[in-house]
Amino acid sequence: MESDSDISTSFDVATDQNPNTNPPETTEEQLQTLTVDETYGVADLNETSNQRGMDEAENGSVVAEVDGRPEPQIEELLAGGPPTISAVSEAVEEVLDLSSAGDTLRDDFELEADPPLSPSSSGYAGERGSSITTSASGIEEVDGDEIDEIDEAMAPLDGSGDASSDSVPWIPGKKHVDEDDASISWRKRKKHFFVLSHSGKPIYSRYGDEYKLAGFSATLQAIISFVENGGDHVKFVRAGKHQVVFLVKGPIYLVCISCTEEPYEALRGQLDLIYGQTILILTKSVNRCFEKNPKFDMTPLLGGTDAVYSSLIHSFSWNPATFLHAYTCLPLAYPTRQAAGAILQDVAESGVLFAILMCKHKVVSLVGAQKASLHPDDMLLLSNFIVSCESFRTSESFSPICLPRYNPMAFLYAYVHYLDVDTYLVLLTTSSDAFYHLKDCRIRIEMVLLKSNVLSEVQRSMLDGGLRVEDLPPLDPSPRSGFLSLHLGQERLVTESQERLKEAYLGIGGPAGLWHFIYRSIFLDQYVSSEFSPPINSSSQQKRLCRAYQKLYASMHDRGIGPHKTQFRRDENYVLLCWMTQDFELYAAFDPLADKALAIETCNRVCQWVRDVENEIFLLGASPFSWYGCCLWCCKEWRWC
Amino acid sequence: MATMGNNNLNAKLVLLGDMGAGKSSLVLRFVKGQFIEFQESTIGAAFFSQTLAVSDATVKFEIWDTAGQERYHSLAPMYYRGAAAAIIVYDITSTDSFAKAKKWVQELQKQGNPNMVMTLAGNKADLEDKRKVTTEEARVYAEENGLFFMETSAKTAINVNDIFHEIAKRLPRAQPAQNPAGMVLVDRAGERSRAAGFSYSNSIDCLRVVRRGLSSFHGETVRRFDANIRKVDPYVTDWSTFFLAL
Ligand SMILES: Nc1nc2c(ncn2[C@@H]2O[C@H](COP(=O)(O)OP(=O)(O)OP(=O)(O)O)[C@@H](O)[C@H]2O)c(=O)[nH]1
Numbered sequence: 001m002e003s004d005s006d007i008s009t010s011f012d013v014a015t016d017q018n019p020n021t022n023p024p025e026t027t028e029e030q031l032q033t034l035t036v037d038e039t040y041g042v043a044d045l046n047e048t049s050n051q052r053g054m055d056e057a058e059n060g061s062v063v064a065e066v067d068g069r070p071e072p073q074i075e076e077l078l079a080g081g082p083p084t085i086s087a088v089s090e091a092v093e094e095v096l097d098l099s100s101a102g103d104t105l106r107d108d109f110e111l112e113a114d115p116p117l118s119p120s121s122s123g124y125a126g127e128r129g130s131s132i133t134t135s136a137s138g139i140e141e142v143d144g145d146e147i148d149e150i151d152e153a154m155a156p157l158d159g160s161g162d163a164s165s166d167s168v169p170w171i172p173g174k175k176h177v178d179e180d181d182a183s184i185s186w187r188k189r190k191k192h193f194f195v196l197s198h199s200g201k202p203i204y205s206r207y208g209d210e211y212k213l214a215g216f217s218a219t220l221q222a223i224i225s226f227v228e229n230g231g232d233h234v235k236f237v238r239a240g241k242h243q244v245v246f247l248v249k250g251p252i253y254l255v256c257i258s259c260t261e262e263p264y265e266a267l268r269g270q271l272d273l274i275y276g277q278t279i280l281i282l283t284k285s286v287n288r289c290f291e292k293n294p295k296f297d298m299t300p301l302l303g304g305t306d307a308v309y310s311s312l313i314h315s316f317s318w319n320p321a322t323f324l325h326a327y328t329c330l331p332l333a334y335p336t337r338q339a340a341g342a343i344l345q346d347v348a349e350s351g352v353l354f355a356i357l358m359c360k361h362k363v364v365s366l367v368g369a370q371k372a373s374l375h376p377d378d379m380l381l382l383s384n385f386i387v388s389c390e391s392f393r394t395s396e397s398f399s400p401i402c403l404p405r406y407n408p409m410a411f412l413y414a415y416v417h418y419l420d421v422d423t424y425l426v427l428l429t430t431s432s433d434a435f436y437h438l439k440d441c442r443i444r445i446e447m448v449l450l451k452s453n454v455l456s457e458v459q460r461s462m463l464d465g466g467l468r469v470e471d472l473p474p475l476d477p478s479p480r481s482g483f484l485s486l487h488l489g490q491e492r493l494v495t496e497s498q499e500r501l502k503e504a505y506l507g508i509g510g511p512a513g514l515w516h517f518i519y520r521s522i523f524l525d526q527y528v529s530s531e532f533s534p535p536i537n538s539s540s541q542q543k544r545l546c547r548a549y550q551k552l553y554a555s556m557h558d559r560g561i562g563p564h565k566t567q568f569r570r571d572e573n574y575v576l577l578c579w580m581t582q583d584f585e586l587y588a589a590f591d592p593l594a595d596k597a598l599a600i601e602t603c604n605r606v607c608q609w610v611r612d613v614e615n616e617i618f619l620l621g622a623s624p625f626s627w628y629g630c631c632l633w634c635c636k637e638w639r640w641c
Numbered sequence: 642m643a644t645m646g647n648n649n650l651n652a653k654l655v656l657l658g659d660m661g662a663g664k665s666s667l668v669l670r671f672v673k674g675q676f677i678e679f680q681e682s683t684i685g686a687a688f689f690s691q692t693l694a695v696s697d698a699t700v701k702f703e704i705w706d707t708a709g710q711e712r713y714h715s716l717a718p719m720y721y722r723g724a725a726a727a728i729i730v731y732d733i734t735s736t737d738s739f740a741k742a743k744k745w746v747q748e749l750q751k752q753g754n755p756n757m758v759m760t761l762a763g764n765k766a767d768l769e770d771k772r773k774v775t776t777e778e779a780r781v782y783a784e785e786n787g788l789f790f791m792e793t794s795a796k797t798a799i800n801v802n803d804i805f806h807e808i809a810k811r812l813p814r815a816q817p818a819q820n821p822a823g824m825v826l827v828d829r830a831g832e833r834s835r836a837a838g839f840s841y842s843n844s845i846d847c848l849r850v851v852r853r854g855l856s857s858f859h860g861e862t863v864r865r866f867d868a869n870i871r872k873v874d875p876y877v878t879d880w881s882t883f884f885l886a887l
Pocket residue numbers: 304658659660661662663664665666667677678679680681682683684707708709710764765766767768793794795796797
């Protein structure tokens with residue numbers, strides 16, 4: 001097996017260990033994986049030899065070369081950092097360890113987390129990896145949470161803070177408005193987000209009052225402009241524990257200052273979403289205001305939207321959609337979702353651009369007019385906007401809304417109506433006088449949904465929840481007859497071995513120490529994640545896991561290194577396993593002491609399970625992506641017919 | 642636009658005014674009898690309907706509670722277009738909101754339907770100790786502009802139902818002859834297009850238009866006009882008696 005080690009992954013190891021338990025399609029997928037792997041192998045080497053990593057040649061942008069030159073204001077802000085800002089060195093260091101890890105990965109599918117692997121660590125093929133590497137990234141999470149969170153634990157009644165301490169629910173809206181950059185508490189916050197104009201006017205700040213932060217904002221503007229004027233872009237600056245990430249979108253600058261150790265790509269993606277949220281509220285034509293008057297003050301235009309931003313920022317720490325660029329569905333029996341889809345389809349044919357039925361952030365059904373397709377990021381921003389604005393709950397509304405990925409320049413009109421506490425219908429149209437038509441559509445839809453019990457099924461599903469790792473069925477090597485249902489009323493097939501496994505891991509997740517997983521279908525633009533179950537039950541643990549996934553995602557998608565196909569990381573918090581194929585990406589978190597071979601086998605089981613219940617957990621067909629969905633739906637195949 | 646069938650009136654009503662003036666609170670008080678201390682800022686516009694019985698008819702209000710946030714200002718015509726009535730709301734504790742209200746009145750006078758029943762609501766009347774806009778100041782302004790004026794409190798419910806009742810009473814009625822008994826309007830689209838073609842068939846609207854014309858030159862005439870207007874039964878069809886009284 002080691003002889004052709006460059007085409008063997010640990011999944012081969014797993015196959016060797018458990019030859020009888022792998023279904024044939026797994027091998028098939030592996031083969032596919034391997035082919036792709038080889039292709040990318042060359043590119044990887046090139047990239048590695050360049051050692052460029054973080055700077056994207058594509059944009060011609062570079063990492064800020066500000067090393068050695070102290071920036072007094074930043075220094076002051078980032079109290080606790082070393083006296084110089086060394087952007088380049090740290091970035092390269094990170095790239096190096098990833099690229100060396102990349103080689104290791106192909107060899108023996110082992111990436112024992114960060115910190116950097118020593119080159120010698122690539123030589124232990126065959127080791128099952130039960131050693132625990134102390135990770136630097138772990139310290140951040142263990143050491144203490146954001147000051148925000150500490151605040152909360154001490155003063156739970158001030159109605160502020162992230163959902164972090166288990167007892168205090170997250171409350172939307174602006175926190176700590178009284179602060180400014182002179183406040184010690186403000187400086188200690190672990191993650192700041194700023195939006196400012198190119199003239200340095202504050203537009204949004206996560207903490208503190210925008211107007212009081214005018215001076216600070218001007219400083220950020222000065223840094224960005226300084227580099228922009230040289231024809232370059234600042235992407236990020238590192239100052240000790242802090243990372244400052246910049247995103248320039250025309251006249252709007254976005255900045256994140258964070259010491260959460262999240263990767264650059266993740267933070268940048270978050271800034272992208274914040275920008276998208278702004279476009280959703282105002283459209284990109286807000287740029288024209290800056291053309292007319294460079295000193296234009298944009299803050300009043302965003303009046304009353306603090307809750308929208310704070311909810312979005314909060315979702316960065318719990319909602320995988322924010323980095324997966326995929327949406328998730330509420331699990332429903334197939335005929336139920338079909339019934340909902342049929343009536344939405346009916347309405348879409350009467351001049352509605354998109355008809356979306358959602359429950360919180362999960363899709364019940366969704367239909368687009370011919371050729372119109374809805375980007376998952378737009379769905380995330382739209383549902384965040386609707387869910388975070390209390391005003392939509394009061395009555396039916398008709399509001400201008402822009403979908404940045406659909407058309408950033410123009411408003412669509414959204415008819416929004418809550419059918420029950422969590423379930424809402426959004427009908428999008430291009431026509432500003434379609435209200436009465438949409439209202440009639442809604443009445444029709446609501447009637448059908450009530451008659452066909454869709455709404456009660458939706459509520460039931462909300463109560464039941466989604467897939468649970470504890471319920472992972474054993475791998476079934478024989479051809480499947482019918483479908484295993486997830487817990488939607490039908491009884492599950494519980495085998496002896498499953499019972500045994502359950503016993504062994506009772507109260508600590510699923511079989512083989514499986515704690516959680518996310519399965520993302522590439523064709524469908526959808527993902528499904530298991531419910532959080534013990535030991536991932538507090539919101540701070542969920543946040544930590546979400547960040548770990550995010551990091552994994554970023555490393556798997558790092559263009560500088562080429563897409564990895566598999567990754568196995570172990571640190572003191574988890575064993576993380578990622579497996580990418582053309583069709584799907586699987587992210588799984590295990591007990592840090594989990595056995596590697598068993599973990600791999602478990603991942604295969606997860607994939608099979610997901611396929612067995614795909615009818616219920618995904619929206620198949622009749623979606624804006626129906627050209628993919630159709631194949632899935634009629635041929636039961638995870639690829640093109 | 643008010644339309645009528647069988648003494649049932651459908652009237653589109655729009656609320657305009659600065660953010661935080663209390664538009665949503667007034668509507669919620671009127672429609673649901675509620676008051677929420679921390680009412681969230683409205684997004685776009687929220688739609689409500691509520692039916693009121695007045696002496697001669699049942700009025701079904703289709704209410705557009707618009708957002709006062711600046712970014713929605715340019716979209717307001719979408720909501721007030723074709724409205725039969727408007728309530729322009731300000732907060733008696735904020736002179737800014739009163740200034741904004743005047744701007745809305747101006748905009749409606751320029752862009753709106755000339756037959757629109759316009760009312761001015763000085764809301765948060767319960768906050769007497771924080772008052773910045775005197776009743777007198779607002780009353781004079783309202784008279785000058787032919788607005789019906791009331792101070793309201795969504796919190797205590799004072800004058801809330803009254804203002805809607807007053808609007809219902811003042812809504813232009815179509816001539817009964819044009820809507821023969823027994824004919825019921827069911828087609829919404831038809832209803833709306835008919836509404837759009839509304840003619841000056843109603844006394845109170847004519848008066849309003851005449852008055853607006855008068856107000857631009859002679860103060861004394863306006864005052865006499867106003868004194869008379871109150872004496873006139875809004876449903877008179879005999880115009881000559883009224884104009885003779887002027
Ligand atoms: N004391 C007092 N407070 C009121 C009254 N009416 C509204 N408020 C409060 O004023 C605030 C704003 O009220 P809203 O009804 O949301 O104002 P709005 O005009 O709809 O604001 P936008 O939707 O942003 O345009 C809320 O906190 C209300 O509780 C009132 O009559 N008295």
